[in-house]
Amino acid sequence: xxxxxxxxxxTRTTQPPFAAELVHTLSVHSQYVLxxxxxxxxxxxDDLTDGSRxxxxxxxxDLLWEPLQRAGYNSLLRxxxxxxxSVVHSSDEDGMSTLLQRHTRKLPGRSEEPDTEQMARVLExxxxxxxxxxxxxxxxxxxYEDYQQPLPAALIVDYASRIPTQVNQLSDExxxxxxxxxxxxxxARPFVRPKSGRALxxxxxxxxxxxxxxxxxxxxxxxxxxxxxVPTPDLGQRxxxxxLLADQAGVPGPATxxxxxxxxxxxxxxxxxxxEVERFARAATGLTLRAMRESMRLARASKxxxxxxxxxxxxxxxxxxxxxxTGGAVADSIRDGEAAISGRVLGQEKAVTQTLDVLKRxxxxxxxxxxxxxxxxxxxxxxxxxxxTGTGKTELAKAVATTLFGSEDACLRFDxxxxxxxxxxxxxxxAPPGYVGYEAxxxxxxxxxxxxxxxxxFDEIEKADRxxxxxxxxxxxxxxxxxxxGVTTYFSECVLIFTSNxxxxxxxGPDGRPLAAPTDDGRLPETxxxxxAFEQEILGNVRHHFEHTLKRPELxxxxxxxxxxxxxIDETTAQLIFQGQLNNIIGHMKRQxxxxxxxxxxxxxxxxxxxxxxxxxxxxxxxxxxxxxxxNPLARGVFDLGALGEGTVVTVSKVTIHGDGGVELxxxxxxxxxxxxxxxxKGAAW
Numbered sequence: 001x002x003x004x005x006x007x008x009x010x011t012r013t014t015q016p017p018f019a020a021e022l023v024h025t026l027s028v029h030s031q032y033v034l035x036x037x038x039x040x041x042x043x044x045x046d047d048l049t050d051g052s053r054x055x056x057x058x059x060x061x062d063l064l065w066e067p068l069q070r071a072g073y074n075s076l077l078r079x080x081x082x083x084x085x086s087v088v089h090s091s092d093e094d095g096m097s098t099l100l101q102r103h104t105r106k107l108p109g110r111s112e113e114p115d116t117e118q119m120a121r122v123l124e125x126x127x128x129x130x131x132x133x134x135x136x137x138x139x140x141x142x143x144y145e146d147y148q149q150p151l152p153a154a155l156i157v158d159y160a161s162r163i164p165t166q167v168n169q170l171s172d173e174x175x176x177x178x179x180x181x182x183x184x185x186x187x188a189r190p191f192v193r194p195k196s197g198r199a200l201x202x203x204x205x206x207x208x209x210x211x212x213x214x215x216x217x218x219x220x221x222x223x224x225x226x227x228x229x230v231p232t233p234d235l236g237q238r239x240x241x242x243x244l245l246a247d248q249a250g251v252p253g254p255a256t257x258x259x260x261x262x263x264x265x266x267x268x269x270x271x272x273x274x275x276e277v278e279r280f281a282r283a284a285t286g287l288t289l290r291a292m293r294e295s296m297r298l299a300r301a302s303k304x305x306x307x308x309x310x311x312x313x314x315x316x317x318x319x320x321x322x323x324x325x326t327g328g329a330v331a332d333s334i335r336d337g338e339a340a341i342s343g344r345v346l347g348q349e350k351a352v353t354q355t356l357d358v359l360k361r362x363x364x365x366x367x368x369x370x371x372x373x374x375x376x377x378x379x380x381x382x383x384x385x386x387x388x389t390g391t392g393k394t395e396l397a398k399a400v401a402t403t404l405f406g407s408e409d410a411c412l413r414f415d416x417x418x419x420x421x422x423x424x425x426x427x428x429x430x431a432p433p434g435y436v437g438y439e440a441x442x443x444x445x446x447x448x449x450x451x452x453x454x455x456x457x458f459d460e461i462e463k464a465d466r467x468x469x470x471x472x473x474x475x476x477x478x479x480x481x482x483x484x485x486g487v488t489t490y491f492s493e494c495v496l497i498f499t500s501n502x503x504x505x506x507x508x509g510p511d512g513r514p515l516a517a518p519t520d521d522g523r524l525p526e527t528x529x530x531x532x533a534f535e536q537e538i539l540g541n542v543r544h545h546f547e548h549t550l551k552r553p554e555l556x557x558x559x560x561x562x563x564x565x566x567x568x569i570d571e572t573t574a575q576l577i578f579q580g581q582l583n584n585i586i587g588h589m590k591r592q593x594x595x596x597x598x599x600x601x602x603x604x605x606x607x608x609x610x611x612x613x614x615x616x617x618x619x620x621x622x623x624x625x626x627x628x629x630x631x632n633p634l635a636r637g638v639f640d641l642g643a644l645g646e647g648t649v650v651t652v653s654k655v656t657i658h659g660d661g662g663v664e665l666x667x668x669x670x671x672x673x674x675x676x677x678x679x680x681x682k683g684a685a686w
Contacts, residue, residue, distance in 0.1 A: 390618025
């Protein structure tokens with residue numbers, strides 16, 4: 001079959017749009033700036049004489065050379081600051097090499113000639129087609145006129161972004177060089193091609209990472225310089241590349257330019273199906289075609305067959321081969337940790353159940369499975385915790401991190417009150433080039449690249465600047481962010497959790513504040529009906545905030561049904577939280593100072609009544625009351641008792657709360673905890 005294809009003639013070749021644009025405008029532009037995805041493979045389509053079509057993957061130089069050669073050019077040259085000038089393709093490679101060597105020799109008396117001076121001199125000769133500069137026979141020789149004709153050639157200037165040291169602050173030498181280049185572009189004249197009759201320039205093609213990497217006045221000052229963006233491949237291009245790579249899955253060695261290494265099993269040639277090709281193409285969303293080829297090389301080296309190319313793509317993107325989401329490890333952790341989560345976050349049974357449902361869905365890879373073409377890069381799970389303060393939202397996020405990845409350290413927390421100023425999104429993803437902090441990169445993107453298996457917690461999301469919200473929209477939709485340095489970070493293995501107090505005090509106005517003061521009687525929802533109504537009220541107020549205050553309904557749509565409402569804690573839960581925090585104080589005191597704290601029942605009841613009187617601030621409010629009603633006076637009293645030996649028992653026998661808010665503790669310190677012990681000091685009150 002291969003021999004038959006080789007015998008067929010190509011009737012037409014379809015180039016990528018950017019290459020076609022360049023070739024079709026050679027009669028009006030003498031210089032081009034190609035920027036963007038300039039170091040990729042590019043797929044061209046050949047229409048054959050039998051009516052069929054074949055696809056080929058080419059590098060940029062080969063991609064440009066084919067149409068340039070058909071247009072009458074006989075040479076493609078290349079320049080970069082390290083290797084200098086070289087011949088990429090030419091019908092007279094020896095002659096062109098000799099000509100370049102002649103023009104790049106250092107001139108006598110100018111041994112310190114800058115590289116930019118030499119390059120500009122060559123560009124001037126190149127733009128003229130070296131007319132009158134080529135060594136040849138004398139005027140009486142019949143071939144004299146041939147040597148006076150311009151040489152049709154194209155020149156690629158590679159790594160053009162690295163020529164200026166700082167594009168906004170050019171040195172005198174750099175400014176002079178680029179000004180000469182602009183002058184060369186304006187003064188160049190096209191040459192008539194004998195076969196086609198078209199008058200075409202000898203084009204200089206600058207390859208830049210970004211359009212702004214070269215002086216703006218060079219790109220925009222004249223009509224002779226054209227800027228062309230080279231986009232990342234779309235799904236159709238990725239499908240064609242995946243098909244080409246699939247064809248290589250059955251080839252035992254590097255038989256073509258698409259060298260992907262040896263077969264996974266030298267005795268078994270693969271025959272990928274159309275479905276496997278499609279899965280590969282979709283898994284490579286955001287990747288270049290060259291990265292797809294490298295992913296397959298990685299798969300071959302890792303003994304990953306073509307039907308599991310999505311796994312190879314993830315390894316290529318994340319740079320890690322260990323994936324706790326695969327192999328059932330996370331699923332086992334969820335089963336083992338389900339009871340621990342419920343015991344850690346008290347009084348929020350429904351919220352915990354909803355959260356566990358999302359985690360179980362993520363562990364099975366079913367997140368977004370209802371979509372016909374779900375993005376493979378979207379986060380594993382997304383949760384939005386809404387509800388009153390102190391009800392366990394942050395605690396549940398930490399519990400999720402511990403359950404999924406074994407440690408609270410896997411919970412990466414960002415307090416959104418620190419990202420309320422304009423341009424604060426730069427802290428997350430990195431500043432643009434030329435701005436302070438550009439070299440450091442973004443806090444979020446850097447941390448996720450270092451460890452992609454994380455719970456990322458965005459606390460109090462309603463306080464974030466709108467520019468930050470736009471970044472969240474991109475993460476929720478595409479599962480990736482590109483920082484200021486052009487490095488892409490993938491969130492496909494993360495669980496994202498947003499927390500907010502939105503809606504607790506009613507719908508918000510344009511400034512984000514509640515439209516009206518609360519009109520309730522101070523009574524919290526207690527019955528199941530009241531709690532259900534409270535949940536619907538919170539959901540409605542959250543929707544109102546996103547739609548009318550932020551004017552970002554699309555962000556709420558990306559969250560979908562993952563909004564989890566936390567209820568006010570009830571009296572029973574409050575007592576459990578109080579007891580747990582009191583035990584924390586006792587344990588902490590023993591670890592830090594070696595003292596044994598004992599709170600007698602009467603004192604404990606007084607503390608519990610005071611700390612749980614108002615449940616609007618939840619567990620955090622209980623903790624604040626314990627601090628003012630127990631920790632502060634206790635610290636003052638123990639401090640005044642002087643140096644106490646390790647093991648001393650400090651007993652709180654009575655707690656008196658005065659009308660002005662003051663608190664008085666009756667403290668006793670003794671060597672033993674028995675009732676008959678001799679106290680070190682009796683009746684002391686603080």
